[in-house]
Every structure is written in C-alpha cells, then in structure tokens.
Amino acid sequence: MLDFETYQEVLSLYADYASVVDTNDWDKWPEFFTDECTYKIQPRENFDRGLPLATLAFESKGMLKDRVYGITETIFHDPYYQRHVIGVPRILCAEEGRIDTEANYAVFRTKPDELPTVFNVGRYLDTIRRTAAGLKFESKVCVFDSEMIANSIIYPL
Known part of the structure; x- marks a missing residue:
C-alpha cells in the first residue's frame, strides 16, 4: 500500500519527466534515473513474446548522457x-524503497509548418526507487503499441 504523500511524489515525478522531455531540457533528463538504470523503447509484439529486441536500449545513466550528447x-x-x-x-507493487508502476502515454509530434500528429502511443512499465535525492526511475520500459514507428525516434519518450 502506498501512502498519499508518496503517491503525490510519483505523480510529480511523471509530470516533471514529461515537462523536461517536452521542453527539450536534455541535461535534466538523465537526472530522473538512478546511476544503474535501464531505459528501453520496445514494440509491444516483442515485449509480449518476451523477446529482447528493443528499438532503443540503455543500461546506465552514463548511456543516457551519451544519448543526450x-x-x-x-x-x-x-x-x-x-x-x-x-x-x-x-501502482503495481510498493515495497520498501521500490514502487512498480504502469502508466499509459501518448506522444504527439509537431514539425514546424505542419499539423500535429500522433507519434507514439503505449505504456510505461516503471520501477521507481527512493533515493537521497527523491524518487528516481530505476527502470523505464516504454512499450509502444504499434509494430511500426514513423521515421525514427530521436528524443526520449
């Protein structure tokens, strides 16, 4: 069971995460994660079948910083x-210092002089850890619903 204050922290973590990636504040993006972390963007078909192939996969905060570069x-x-x-x-599970969550997401993309389009839709499967600096993602798996993606994924989802 998760107390109200901690749940509010989880909500803030998600809201702040979306704000940073939507405003292209890339230097702040890796700071949402623990030093030893996992970040994957994976098609639903592969996830459901237990296949490891992911569109993007990073295994540490250092790799996230490389992506920012x-x-x-x-x-x-x-x-x-x-x-x-x-x-x-x-909330899927809340244990001492660890929270497993699932949240649906939709990402809209707008190019200059074009109408917005739906870019990616799916769900986050996250493991969140309490650290001295607050809640951080230990694992973020973005499972997108379509088997196809438009063009390429440059920015984090």
Whole structure:
C-alpha cells in the first residue's frame, strides 16, 4: 500500500519527466534515473513474446548522457516538438524503497509548418526507487503499441 504523500511524489515525478522531455531540457533528463538504470523503447509484439529486441536500449545513466550528447551534438534531423500526455500511474507493487508502476502515454509530434500528429502511443512499465535525492526511475520500459514507428525516434519518450 502506498501512502498519499508518496503517491503525490510519483505523480510529480511523471509530470516533471514529461515537462523536461517536452521542453527539450536534455541535461535534466538523465537526472530522473538512478546511476544503474535501464531505459528501453520496445514494440509491444516483442515485449509480449518476451523477446529482447528493443528499438532503443540503455543500461546506465552514463548511456543516457551519451544519448543526450547525440541528440544535442551529433544527430541531424528535421526539428520537431513533442508533447506527452501521461495517464494516471497505476501502482503495481510498493515495497520498501521500490514502487512498480504502469502508466499509459501518448506522444504527439509537431514539425514546424505542419499539423500535429500522433507519434507514439503505449505504456510505461516503471520501477521507481527512493533515493537521497527523491524518487528516481530505476527502470523505464516504454512499450509502444504499434509494430511500426514513423521515421525514427530521436528524443526520449
């Protein structure tokens, strides 16, 4: 069972996460994670079958920082904005210092001079840890519903 105050912290974690990735504040993105963490973007078909292949997979905060460097310094792409709509997280398990959650998400993408489009829809399967710095994601698995993705995924979901 999760107390009200901790649940409010979980809600704030999700809201702050969405704000950072929607405003392209990339230096803050890795700080949502523990040093030893997992971040995956995986198609539903592979996840449901227990297959390990993921569209993106990172295994530490250092790898997340490398991705930030790639986004800001080396990857060339048409500019776009993204906007996250994250459903209310469902608590799957709450143990001492660990919270497992599931939350639906939708990411909309807008390119300059184009109408917004639905870019990616799915669910987050997250493990959250209480740290000295507050709640952090120990694992974030973004399971997207479609077997196809439009173009490429540059920014985190």
